[in-house]
Amino acid sequence: MAFEGLADRLQNTIQKIRGKGKVSESDVKEMMREVRLALLEADVNFKVVKEFIKKVSERAVGQEVMKSLTPGQQVIKVVKEELTNLMGGEQSQIAVSKRPPTVIMMVGLQGAGKTTTTGKLANLLRKKHNRNPLLVAADIYRPAAIKQLETLGKQLSMPVFSLGDQVSPVEIARQAIEKAKADHHDYVLIDTAGRLHIDGELMNELKEIKELASPEEIFLVVDAMTGQDAVNVAESFNEQLGITGVVLTKLDGDTRGGAALSIRSVTGKPIKFVGMGEKLDALEAFHPERMASRILGMGDVLTLIEKA
Amino acid sequence: SKTRNNFANKVNDLVARYRKVDEDFFEELEEILIQADVGFNTVMELIDELKMEVKRKNISDPTEVQSAISEKLVEIYQSGEKTTGHINIQEDSLTVILFVGVNGVGKTTTIGKLAHMYKQQGKNVILAAGDTFRAGAIDQLEVWGNRVGVDVVKHSEGSDPAAVMFDAIQSARAKSADILLCDTAGRLQNKVNLMNELEKVKRVIEREIPGAPHEVLLVLDATTGQNALLQAKTFKEVTNVSGIVLTKLDGTAKGGIVLAIRNELNIPVKFVGLGEKMDDLQAFDPEKYVYGLFSTIIEKEAE
Ligand SMILES: Nc1nc2c(ncn2[C@@H]2O[C@H](COP(=O)(O)OP(=O)(O)OP(=O)(O)O)[C@@H](O)[C@H]2O)c(=O)[nH]1
Ligand SMILES: Nc1nc2c(ncn2[C@@H]2O[C@H](COP(=O)(O)OP(=O)(O)OP(=O)(O)O)[C@@H](O)[C@H]2O)c(=O)[nH]1
Ligand SMILES: [Mg+2]
Ligand SMILES: [Mg+2]
Numbered sequence: 001m002a003f004e005g006l007a008d009r010l011q012n013t014i015q016k017i018r019g020k021g022k023v024s025e026s027d028v029k030e031m032m033r034e035v036r037l038a039l040l041e042a043d044v045n046f047k048v049v050k051e052f053i054k055k056v057s058e059r060a061v062g063q064e065v066m067k068s069l070t071p072g073q074q075v076i077k078v079v080k081e082e083l084t085n086l087m088g089g090e091q092s093q094i095a096v097s098k099r100p101p102t103v104i105m106m107v108g109l110q111g112a113g114k115t116t117t118t119g120k121l122a123n124l125l126r127k128k129h130n131r132n133p134l135l136v137a138a139d140i141y142r143p144a145a146i147k148q149l150e151t152l153g154k155q156l157s158m159p160v161f162s163l164g165d166q167v168s169p170v171e172i173a174r175q176a177i178e179k180a181k182a183d184h185h186d187y188v189l190i191d192t193a194g195r196l197h198i199d200g201e202l203m204n205e206l207k208e209i210k211e212l213a214s215p216e217e218i219f220l221v222v223d224a225m226t227g228q229d230a231v232n233v234a235e236s237f238n239e240q241l242g243i244t245g246v247v248l249t250k251l252d253g254d255t256r257g258g259a260a261l262s263i264r265s266v267t268g269k270p271i272k273f274v275g276m277g278e279k280l281d282a283l284e285a286f287h288p289e290r291m292a293s294r295i296l297g298m299g300d301v302l303t304l305i306e307k308a
Numbered sequence: 309s310k311t312r313n314n315f316a317n318k319v320n321d322l323v324a325r326y327r328k329v330d331e332d333f334f335e336e337l338e339e340i341l342i343q344a345d346v347g348f349n350t351v352m353e354l355i356d357e358l359k360m361e362v363k364r365k366n367i368s369d370p371t372e373v374q375s376a377i378s379e380k381l382v383e384i385y386q387s388g389e390k391t392t393g394h395i396n397i398q399e400d401s402l403t404v405i406l407f408v409g410v411n412g413v414g415k416t417t418t419i420g421k422l423a424h425m426y427k428q429q430g431k432n433v434i435l436a437a438g439d440t441f442r443a444g445a446i447d448q449l450e451v452w453g454n455r456v457g458v459d460v461v462k463h464s465e466g467s468d469p470a471a472v473m474f475d476a477i478q479s480a481r482a483k484s485a486d487i488l489l490c491d492t493a494g495r496l497q498n499k500v501n502l503m504n505e506l507e508k509v510k511r512v513i514e515r516e517i518p519g520a521p522h523e524v525l526l527v528l529d530a531t532t533g534q535n536a537l538l539q540a541k542t543f544k545e546v547t548n549v550s551g552i553v554l555t556k557l558d559g560t561a562k563g564g565i566v567l568a569i570r571n572e573l574n575i576p577v578k579f580v581g582l583g584e585k586m587d588d589l590q591a592f593d594p595e596k597y598v599y600g601l602f603s604t605i606i607e608k609e610a611e
Contacts, residue, residue, distance in 0.1 A: 037352075040348065043533035043534055043535075046342050109531065109556075109559070110414075110556065110584070111412030111413060111414065111556075112412065113411075115443075116443075119443075141584070142448075142584075143447075143448045143451035143452055144447035144448035144450070144451050145444070147443075147444040147447040147448075148442075148443045148444030148445075148448070149443075149444075151444050151465075152443050155443070196558065197559075198560060223529075223531070223532075225410070225533060225536075226532065226533060227345040227531060227532055227534065227536075227561065227565070228342065228343050228344070228345050228533065229531050229559070229560055229561035229562075230531075230533075232560045232561075233531070233559075233560075250411060250412075250496065252496060252498075252499075253496040253497070253498055254496070254497070254498040254535070254538060255533075255534075255535040255538075258533070259533070278411065278441070278442070
């Protein structure tokens with residue numbers, strides 16, 4: 001059941017070409033079929049795969065691959081380059097508002113990792129950027145969600161703003177920003193409840209918070225193991241809220257993480273960070289090239305090393 | 309539900325749209341299955357078998373393939389029929405159910421829902437707070453305990469989960485409980501240390517009660533893609549998983565990976581989660597699930 005990487009997948013075709021000594025257009029087509037399978041197996045959305053293959057095929061049929069002495073390697077190179085390009089450059093900066101505090105909203109499906117990532121971001125902002133964030137417990141629905149954030153706050157020795165679970169999240173956000181101003185916090189990180197993108201009522205709640213808080217960043221938190229549905233989720237959150245970036249969590253697992261490509265290509269928004277564990281320092285900048293290797297099953301040893 | 313009908317409609321559209329059974333046709337069929345997150349290998353197998361059938365019978369008309377497609381799907385449907393949502397309940401002694409799975413899939417919530425279900429059946433239920441790691445995990449289970457009206461056995465955060473299980477079993481015995489539902493911390497299947505810890509938790513339960521745990525339920529998030537198959541494989545190796553709970557089916561994901569899991573690992577789905585409230589749990593009905601997934605094709609076949 002081990003996943004086959006793209007290199008393995010291309011072996012047969014490459015052998016055939018070696019026998020003939022020449023690359024034909026149908027060889028390229030065959031290789032593209034393998035690329036397609038490798039991407040599908042990595043959970044890249046099938047529509048995204050289709051577009052991608054079209055683009056890569058054009059390049060591959062041209063000089064680069066057909067005239068190459070090592071067509072297999074050339075295909076991998078082209079595919080990897082295009083994948084890396086598609087995922088954008090490295091963009092792990094966090095916006096700063098001209099009028100502090102800078103507000104960041106964390107949104108996403110249930111269990112994606114929003115609360116944990118809120119804690120990680122606060123930690124990063126303090127450690128790396130010398131900031132003084134206020135954490136805001138705006139999830140009034142999930143049992144003990146507030147307690148969870150408070151525990152993280154305690155671990156970080158950082159204040160958590162909460163009004164219990166009987167006050168609306170919109171009101172919580174409003175008062176939190178007041179409080180942040182009064183106490184000179186330069187960042188406000190709002191942890192919101194997990195919700196389905198098709199839940200109109202709860203999506204409206206997020207719109208209201210956005211309206212009121214004018215966040216500089218709205219981070220969509222997505223589980224790296226997400227399958228084909230990633231495009232629906234990302235597209236819908238982006239349409240309804242206008243997200244500014246994505247955090248891909250649980251990348252310390254053994255998923256290929258094709259969702260990264262799907263999300264990036266349907267929203268056009270950068271993947272800014274990746275979650276690499278449950279601990280509060282396990283947040284890293286997103287590296288498009290590493291991610292491309294991983295999706296193609298080229299063994300990104302670095303990210304697969306067990307960190308438990 | 310709607311999404312599943314969409315799936316079946318797509319197959320019908322496909323058949324109607326193509327004049328000829330060719331590579332493109334199969335590619336599109338493949339995509340329909342992939343889109344539902346049906347496991348990659350299972351899809352490839354299915355497509356290969358169909359291709360062979362088409363060749364053997366010299367089929368070129370797509371409507372003829374449709375019958376072959378439905379035959380194959382009915383095969384899965386039938387193998388599904390054998391596996392029921394039965395839970396191995398001990399009628400006159402304590403039943404222990406252990407919950408395992410990766411992070412954030414819905415283990416704790418499912419325990420709350422199941423506690424509610426058994427409580428309503430008049431059973432005496434106890435919960436074991438075996439997630440001593442994640443921030444707020446114990447409180448979360450306690451909120452569920454209060455909500456449903458059942459006791460929760462807990463230690464402090466950071467303590468040994470195996471020790472929690474030991475105590476929970478003693479407590480369940482002392483109170484002559486019928487059912488003990490054991491929560492565990494979420495863990496990714498590639499974390500060897502954490503999987504070893506889980507094995508130890510299970511061993512303590514086995515040692516205390518011969519034959520226990522009576523069920524080991526792997527909780528899977530329906531939005532998960534191909535990785536769910538690896539999850540099932542590894543958790544099965546470590547804890548001998550007896551069934552699956554497929555959560556978050558109220559979203560737009562279809563959870564088709566459970567077909568691959570049944571196909572490749574033969575683990576049945578026992579419950580499905582359809583929301584965050586205590587009533588949002590249903591026994592898995594394989595007939596309904598697969599029928600829902602493929603209904604239009606099967607119906608057409610029956611005409
Ligand atoms: N291994 C690993 N686990 C993670 C990571 N990020 C979050 N988690 C775990 O995933 C689970 C869910 O995380 P939460 O932060 O509670 O997720 P959430 O999105 O706030 O969940 P809801 O509020 O219920 O919607 C927890 O067990 C976390 O410890 C990560 O990068 N790696
Ligand atoms: N929509 C929906 N949400 C669900 C369902 N089951 C659980 N959830 C939500 O998913 C999130 C995670 O659920 P938990 O029960 O905390 O998951 P867990 O597996 O115990 O998580 P960890 O202990 O952190 O590994 C919570 O916000 C739940 O309310 C479901 O069937 N549908
Ligand atoms: Mg949360
Ligand atoms: Mg839990």
